Amino acid sequence: MRAGSADGPLERARDGLRAYRMITAMWIRSTLAYRASFAMTALGNLTATALDFVAILLMFSQVDVLGGYRLPEVAFLYGAASSAFGLADLAIGSMDRLGRRVRDGTLDTLLVRPAPVLAQVAADQFALRRLGRVVQGLLILGYACAALDIAWTPLKVLLVPLMLVSGAGIFMAVFVAGAAFQFVAQDASEVQNAFTYGGNTLLQYPPSVFGKDLVRGATFLVPIAFVNWLPGLYVLGRPYPLGLPSWAAFTPPLVAAGCCALAGLAWRAGLRSYRSTGS
Amino acid sequence: MCVRSGRFRLYAAVAAGSFRRFATYRIATMAGVFTNTVFGVILTYTYIALWDEKPGLGGYDQAQALTYVWLGQALLTTVAVMGGGFEDELMRRIRTGDIAIDLYRPADLQTWWLAGDLGRALFQLLARGVAPMLFGAVIFQLALPGDVLTWLATALAVLLGVVVSFALRFLVALSAFWLLDGTGVAQIAWLASTFFSGMLLPLNVFPGALGEVARALPWSALIQVPADVLLGERSGAELAAAYAFQAGWAAVLLAAGRLLQAVATRRVVVQGG
Numbered sequence: 001m002r003a004g005s006a007d008g009p010l011e012r013a014r015d016g017l018r019a020y021r022m023i024t025a026m027w028i029r030s031t032l033a034y035r036a037s038f039a040m041t042a043l044g045n046l047t048a049t050a051l052d053f054v055a056i057l058l059m060f061s062q063v064d065v066l067g068g069y070r071l072p073e074v075a076f077l078y079g080a081a082s083s084a085f086g087l088a089d090l091a092i093g094s095m096d097r098l099g100r101r102v103r104d105g106t107l108d109t110l111l112v113r114p115a116p117v118l119a120q121v122a123a124d125q126f127a128l129r130r131l132g133r134v135v136q137g138l139l140i141l142g143y144a145c146a147a148l149d150i151a152w153t154p155l156k157v158l159l160v161p162l163m164l165v166s167g168a169g170i171f172m173a174v175f176v177a178g179a180a181f182q183f184v185a186q187d188a189s190e191v192q193n194a195f196t197y198g199g200n201t202l203l204q205y206p207p208s209v210f211g212k213d214l215v216r217g218a219t220f221l222v223p224i225a226f227v228n229w230l231p232g233l234y235v236l237g238r239p240y241p242l243g244l245p246s247w248a249a250f251t252p253p254l255v256a257a258g259c260c261a262l263a264g265l266a267w268r269a270g271l272r273s274y275r276s277t278g279s
Numbered sequence: 280m281c282v283r284s285g286r287f288r289l290y291a292a293v294a295a296g297s298f299r300r301f302a303t304y305r306i307a308t309m310a311g312v313f314t315n316t317v318f319g320v321i322l323t324y325t326y327i328a329l330w331d332e333k334p335g336l337g338g339y340d341q342a343q344a345l346t347y348v349w350l351g352q353a354l355l356t357t358v359a360v361m362g363g364g365f366e367d368e369l370m371r372r373i374r375t376g377d378i379a380i381d382l383y384r385p386a387d388l389q390t391w392w393l394a395g396d397l398g399r400a401l402f403q404l405l406a407r408g409v410a411p412m413l414f415g416a417v418i419f420q421l422a423l424p425g426d427v428l429t430w431l432a433t434a435l436a437v438l439l440g441v442v443v444s445f446a447l448r449f450l451v452a453l454s455a456f457w458l459l460d461g462t463g464v465a466q467i468a469w470l471a472s473t474f475f476s477g478m479l480l481p482l483n484v485f486p487g488a489l490g491e492v493a494r495a496l497p498w499s500a501l502i503q504v505p506a507d508v509l510l511g512e513r514s515g516a517e518l519a520a521a522y523a524f525q526a527g528w529a530a531v532l533l534a535a536g537r538l539l540q541a542v543a544t545r546r547v548v549v550q551g552g
Contacts, residue, residue, distance in 0.1 A: 039310070040463060041463075043463075044463070044466045044467075044470075045469060048469075048470055050477065051344055051473060051474055051479060054474070054479075055479040055480045057475045058480050058484065058485060059325075059329055059480065059484075060478075061461075061486045062329070062333055062484060062486070063332040063333050064332075065332060066325070066328050066329060066332060067328045073319060107448045110414065136314040138499060173336070185306055186306065187306050187307040188305060188306050188309070188310035189305065189307075189310065189486065190310035190311045190313070191310040191313055191314065192306065193314050194313055194317040194318070198314065198317045198318055198321060199320050201318065202321050205324075205325055206326075208328075209324050209325055209327075209328040210321075212320075214324065230326070247463070
């Protein structure tokens, strides 16, 4: 239909990845032109994202456990959530600009280019400084693994990287679904923040802290519980919320794939409903 | 006297215009209410866990702690803890040179922007403050005061908090005269105000010297002081001291802004636009 779009879904995906790679490479080159400025903004990003962990540290300066969990355990959940969210934010965090593009009509520019729109929107304004959050998350995860006394099995070792990658996939699906919603709502990008940043904040604490309904919603409605709660609690050797079966810890890759597929469908529906402002 | 009332009418018009301008973003406002509510719920549960573990922490009982959460959400955009008020626009005008036009106006630069920010704050309080607070009060056990006087006292504390917040952000914006790109300063200011306003955690939960320093810094006028007034922690002489603390910081910071503005204005003239 659109110029340059290949026929099969596989070709389209390859096209998209190529466009994404080229656009992000361009943004990275332009970012690194001012290295000192990049170093400072990346450091600022790291500090900004670390603030919520400082708040958790301050909490633990007053108590020994929170929701039955000690500091290293909370740090494990925090580090996993923050890294997964950071990866998704780094990859496609610019998606929340879509609403503005719909409002001011600049989305039209992307529609006439011979590359998939999703890839263009995702790579637009690619901000390498967002590595700060990933680094911060991994540092805290590293601290947690060192401080905790986990009986590591090959399965648990494997589960950690799997958890980060699937978690990033689930968060990316949330980003894309949120952007698809912007086609309808236009300037409701804050709703997206509730699910992305809000979801990230939720996952930084153990599920035992929250009400049953909230945990249920985060498991079955917007399945972010699969980002770090279920695989993380398996690694920590803690019982799962809602009495879920033990194999649930290994389902994140499937959940991520399902979420991405659904988000992709939502995106296509949104894009098809798009009416240009005409300006 | 006549000139004076004319001036007042001008600034009132600026404030009203700013109020109306923010009121046009209806969907964005509703989205903001939704997000504030979601964060309120998440924070509420973490505070419940914290106060379950240590009742009376920071001098609050659990209902007071939860009230603190929802007041924080209600005031987040009102006192612009994370920025997002006028400062981006003012910095842009400084960078592009449009500021020269502002300086020609028969109005004072600082008062002009303050009037606009007060209009914005009032809209944010009514639009994004009331609804999450009501939601929190319906769903959770809050310790909201029953008497009108405490609410009025809180309103005054919020007003002073907005002025302190404005004065801080005005200083941040003026830094653009020297740095041209003020994003670095804005980011540092945003970090400081998020941490030291009590947005992340009540400042009276901060341990030891850190807590004492945090409570003495101007940012505590944004969230912590209005919250303590609402929660009835400050009354009589203590209430007066709270107001004096806020007004004192407002006066110092506004004066600093005025000084910086005078120096910066001379710079513009020297450059010749």
